[in-house]
Amino acid sequence: MNILLVGNPNCGKTTLFNELTGSFRKTGNFAGVTTDVKSGELKKGKGVTITDIPGIYSLSPNSADSENAVREIKKAKADVIINVIDGTDLERSLYLTALLSKQKIPTVIAVNMYDDLLKNGVRIDDKRLSTLFGMPVVLISALKKINLKKLVSVAENHRETPKINIYNDEKEIFSFIEKNINKIIVKKPTKRETLTRRIDGVLLNKYLGIPALFLIITAVYFLTFRIGGVFTEILEKAIDNISVAIKTDMERRGLSEWFISLLTGAVINGVGSVFSFLPQILILFTLMAIIEESGYAARIAFLTDSVFRRVGLGGKSVIPLVLSCGCTVSGITATRTIENPTERKRTIFLTAFMPCGAKTAVFGWLSFVLFGGNPFVPAIMYFSGIAATIVFGKLLLKTDKNKTESGFFLEMPNYRFPSVKDIYRVLIDKTREFLLKAGSVVFLVSVILWFLKNFGFSGYGAGEKSFLFSFGNALKYLFYPLGFGNAEATVSLMSGILAKESVAETLRILSCDVPSLFASPFSAAAFMAFLLLSPPCIAALSAARNELGKKEFIKMIAFQFFAGYVVAFLINLFGLVFYAHGLILYLITVIIVVVTGILFFRMKKRRGLCAKKRVKRNTTI
Amino acid sequence: MRLSELKVGESATVKSIGTGEREKRRLFEMGLTEGVNVTVIKKSPFGSPTLIKVRDFYLALRTDTLKRITVGI
Numbered sequence: 001m002n003i004l005l006v007g008n009p010n011c012g013k014t015t016l017f018n019e020l021t022g023s024f025r026k027t028g029n030f031a032g033v034t035t036d037v038k039s040g041e042l043k044k045g046k047g048v049t050i051t052d053i054p055g056i057y058s059l060s061p062n063s064a065d066s067e068n069a070v071r072e073i074k075k076a077k078a079d080v081i082i083n084v085i086d087g088t089d090l091e092r093s094l095y096l097t098a099l100l101s102k103q104k105i106p107t108v109i110a111v112n113m114y115d116d117l118l119k120n121g122v123r124i125d126d127k128r129l130s131t132l133f134g135m136p137v138v139l140i141s142a143l144k145k146i147n148l149k150k151l152v153s154v155a156e157n158h159r160e161t162p163k164i165n166i167y168n169d170e171k172e173i174f175s176f177i178e179k180n181i182n183k184i185i186v187k188k189p190t191k192r193e194t195l196t197r198r199i200d201g202v203l204l205n206k207y208l209g210i211p212a213l214f215l216i217i218t219a220v221y222f223l224t225f226r227i228g229g230v231f232t233e234i235l236e237k238a239i240d241n242i243s244v245a246i247k248t249d250m251e252r253r254g255l256s257e258w259f260i261s262l263l264t265g266a267v268i269n270g271v272g273s274v275f276s277f278l279p280q281i282l283i284l285f286t287l288m289a290i291i292e293e294s295g296y297a298a299r300i301a302f303l304t305d306s307v308f309r310r311v312g313l314g315g316k317s318v319i320p321l322v323l324s325c326g327c328t329v330s331g332i333t334a335t336r337t338i339e340n341p342t343e344r345k346r347t348i349f350l351t352a353f354m355p356c357g358a359k360t361a362v363f364g365w366l367s368f369v370l371f372g373g374n375p376f377v378p379a380i381m382y383f384s385g386i387a388a389t390i391v392f393g394k395l396l397l398k399t400d401k402n403k404t405e406s407g408f409f410l411e412m413p414n415y416r417f418p419s420v421k422d423i424y425r426v427l428i429d430k431t432r433e434f435l436l437k438a439g440s441v442v443f444l445v446s447v448i449l450w451f452l453k454n455f456g457f458s459g460y461g462a463g464e465k466s467f468l469f470s471f472g473n474a475l476k477y478l479f480y481p482l483g484f485g486n487a488e489a490t491v492s493l494m495s496g497i498l499a500k501e502s503v504a505e506t507l508r509i510l511s512c513d514v515p516s517l518f519a520s521p522f523s524a525a526a527f528m529a530f531l532l533l534s535p536p537c538i539a540a541l542s543a544a545r546n547e548l549g550k551k552e553f554i555k556m557i558a559f560q561f562f563a564g565y566v567v568a569f570l571i572n573l574f575g576l577v578f579y580a581h582g583l584i585l586y587l588i589t590v591i592i593v594v595v596t597g598i599l600f601f602r603m604k605k606r607r608g609l610c611a612k613k614r615v616k617r618n619t620t621i
Numbered sequence: 622m623r624l625s626e627l628k629v630g631e632s633a634t635v636k637s638i639g640t641g642e643r644e645k646r647r648l649f650e651m652g653l654t655e656g657v658n659v660t661v662i663k664k665s666p667f668g669s670p671t672l673i674k675v676r677d678f679y680l681a682l683r684t685d686t687l688k689r690i691t692v693g694i
Contacts, residue, residue: 058650091676092652174654187677197662206666302681306667315670315681408686409651412672412679 001048003155004078006069006100008093009055010413011086012112016142017052018425020152037072042152051078054336059099068336073103080106080155087113087124087139088190088414091181097133098173101162107135108155115141120190129184134164143419196414200299209303216296224284225378229364231279239272258460265509266450271443277361277501278435282427284357288326289426293418297322301410311393312400314338314408317347321389324354325382326430328540332547346396348544349556352536353388353563355381358500363528365504369514370524381532388533392563445495445502449509468510481589482530482565483523483572493530499537522575526568534564569593624659625671625687632660633692640689648686652676659692 005013017023021040042048053069061067073081083100085093090111100107111124117139126137136154140147167173181187203212247264291297297319305315316338324331331351338344355363360378367377452468454460472487475494479485492506507514518524535541535557545553573590627633635657638645652675653659662679663672669684 057647060646060650089677092678095650095652171649174652174657200663204663204665204672206664209666298681302665302670302672303667305681305683306665306669309669309683408670408681408683409647410670410681411651412681 001046001080001156002078003042003048003050004073004081004105005050005052005084006073006081006096007055007084008057008086008089008096010411011055011084011089011093012142013055013084014052015422016082016084016110016112016140016148017050018422019142019145019148020050037068048152048156056096058096059103073105076105078105080108080158082108082110082151082155083135084110084112084142087111087117087122087185088193090124090185091177091187094133094177094181095173097135098166098176099170101133101135101164101166104161106158106161108151108158109133109135109137110151111137111139112142114139114146115144116190116192120188122185122188122190124185125183128180132164132180132184133166134162190414192414192416196295199415200412203296203299204302209299213300213303216291220284220287220291221379221382223287224280224360225364225375228280228283229373229375232276232364235276235279236272239268239276243268243272258454261454262447262450266446267443269505269508271446277357277364278431280361280364281357282431284360285326285430286423286427288322289423290418291322293416293422295413295415298410298412302412305408305410311390312343312346312397313350313393314340314343315410316408317343317350320347320351321354324351324356325360326357327433328352328354328356328536329543332540332543335547342400345548345552346393346400348547349396349559350389350393352540352544352560353392353533354385355532356500356536356540358537359532361501362504362531366514366524366528370518370521381528384529385532388563388567392559396559445498446505446509449491449495449502449506453510479530481572482526482568483519483575484517484527486517489517489527493527493534496531497535497538499539500531503531519572520575523572525575526572529571530564530568532564533560533567535560622692623688624661624673624690624692625684627661627692629661629663632658633694634658636691636693638690640686644686651680652678653680653690 005017007013017038017040020042022043023040037051037053039049039051042050051072053072054066056066056069059070059073061070081100081103083097085097097107097109109129111126111129117124124139126139130137136158138147138151138154140151142148166176202208205212243264246268247260250260250263291300300322301315301318304318308314308317317335320331320334320338322331323334328351331354332348335344335347335351338347355378360381363378363381367374371377449468452471453466456466456470468491469487472491476485476487476490479490479493484490488507488510491510492503495502495506507517511517515524518527536544541557544556548556569589622633624633624635635653635655637655638648638653640648648654657675660674661671662674665671665681670681671684671687672679672681674680
């Protein structure tokens, strides 16, 4: 039997889904968290499948995620629909219920947040509601697990399609609801609502709002890097000790050199370097989950929308950008809530500029190895990511031909105390994801790299003649203007295609003196800038390809590579003022760039002038 | 008068929505219909968007949209 959960965004569908199926789907207190369709088996078996879909307000698709949702409904594979509605927001929620009454699928209304209603002394006449809409009604609380069994049994036994004709034209729906709402529920602001308004009095305050935002963001960084950093160091030392211990043990036993190298160098150190960042990743994800679960994420969008408009994005792009700080893949999928297609495209292009968990891990390691563990380095990278998003966002906006304005709708949910259970679920999910990635991709990369580094045409121990070096030597010239024109840095960046974590791990494997790989501290910064801005890992690339057409996808990769290269180049160039290395070569490059720049702007000016002349001609007539 | 002209704390009834068809429909589906009562709750520090209360929930809309919605007391 197939049960489909349908409801507005943020009505508790996913919490219900998690409770019924015992799974760990991510929830969050803003629209746009569930972006795809997912099914699970009902916990007590009996062959019942429950499907969760993104929240929708109606059956006319307005954005990519609602398209998915509506498609699932129209597929008509569901035997029963459970229409989850927020009991504290009945009037608006019933619009969708009315629409569902015409879908010819047996539907059960599940009024959620029943615990909230009880607490506030609000009574719902469920029998009235049931009669009006021709559907059985069950009052539930997905969070507090009230009446869930009852809901399931009602749903399983309900086979009648709705028979009542509520409306003939959709425009009549709200009048119908308005006429009857007072018979169903006596409206009263809940305590939660009042408290929310009070809190927003501070967090959305004209003067306090933005400072509060900065404070919160700084707190997130501090906890992730300072506190998390401590644990990372401990783990790294532990892994090092294990590696050394195993190495000496194996040497004593007389195992072959290459095997020892493979095990300690590639496997333990390689996979270990990723493991050691688990504390930072966990802290970051916990904090972000708290921001999402509590409802503060919508406040962030509210406060920053104006600013983001100037770079062609909007408040709704903030959530994807913030999610990208955890993992670019979630950021890209979250863009499905952005209605305007060009705004959405631009957001996808720019999300990769935000330092993801993996990149942050690499920055953390690099700041340790190159800058003595200076805590400002990761913070600078975050601000650079934001700066790049702004600058390149503006650039993208200028090159975008149509500037269609899109509607902006942000629902401001009531604040919710983050449920420990949900946060725990997110953590388990992310840890599993992270470990799987480390266990598979990074492991694979480690082994492959180890092989390429240690083997050449002459067999094991090829050293400078290994495959890796030959490959790196060929490509390194590309990065010469950036200050790290060597095989090791080149190859590390290439390994980043599979997973950004590998960059740190590759550098570690390939070089015993990492600082020497960079011509100057600015070259190291250039390296990090390139890592930050260049195209993301394969997982993110495939997520992007999913959302963009082929042409746009290729444009994105070119754009990101260009951004990374140019910025890194400029940083390195700036560093030249202090460190003169290979000055002549750089001077030549500078001249080329300047000349190209002049030609480019000349071309633009000419085009601009032509357009102006054309307009003049048309208006004088 | 326009919804964008309402001050924080003021309420009014929506008279007409002059946005594009698509946006109008979206607003409609969210409960912002002609004849519904709205209250301005808060304005963003930068002026846009503005938080309004419609039916039982809170919606933030940009000033451009609010300029196109006419209301009456």
